[in-house]
Amino acid sequence: MPLPKFLHKAAELVACAMFACVFVVFLLKIVMRYAAGDALAWADEVSTVLFVWMIFWTNAFIVPDRHQIAFDLLYRHLPPAGRRVIAALRLLLVGGLFAWSLPGVVDYLRFLWRERTPVLQWRLDLAYACFGMFVAAVVVRSAWHLVALARANWRDEVKI
Incomplete structure (x- = not known):
């Protein structure tokens, strides 16, 4: 998204x-x-x-999904319909795994309020809150791209 x-x-x-x-x-x-x-x-x-x-x-x-590391040897040689299926499977897999892990990530971050950094005594839940935002952003972005993929014309080129 x-x-x-x-x-x-x-x-x-x-x-x-x-x-x-x-x-x-x-x-x-x-x-x-x-x-x-x-x-x-x-x-x-x-x-x-x-x-x-x-x-x-x-x-x-900031970094869009298309700039992430990808293993696309097979993907590049598929027709647009095949690319769409692979893209949907990837989004379901990555988004699903991150969605599944999000409650555990949030729970662990909530646990970290007790811990502090050694020198400045910053709370670790605040120091690592960015990871929770990252996981949530991956889930939202995957869902957004899945919806966009479902709405697009089946024969159009996939650009995720």
């Missing part, structure tokens, strides 16, 4: 801001280590959490 243009742009800006923060924290850590002789313990933690958020945020809201 493509996001509306302004939401897609906002998601890109958030990802860029996270990347910029990782870069600044990384540079600050280097400067403090070599110029001041002081290692910043919190910098590793901030960089790690931001990096995890960047990965799942971009895969949930």
Whole structure:
């Protein structure tokens, strides 16, 4: 499901801001280590959490399915009707597995409120909430593409 243009742009800006923060924290850590002789313990933690958020945020809201890794040796050689069947099976499999796992993911994230990061004492449910958003986004996107696939003309080329 493509996001509306302004939401897609906002998601890109958030990802860029996270990347910029990782870069600044990384540079600050280097400067403090070599110029001041002081290692910043919190910098590793901030960089790690931001990096995890960047990965799942971009895969949930920015990177389209067609840019994901795919094993399409057989798929490329099928006629449009065969591609449609394979695309529907893939969407059902991936979307179904992620939908099946979503309650467990949410339950585990709810459990993590008790745990904290070692240095900054951030709650781990907040640090890893991006994974729940990613799983939910995959489910919604798979359902959206299945509906679009069902509505499209059977002989048209599949573009998911």
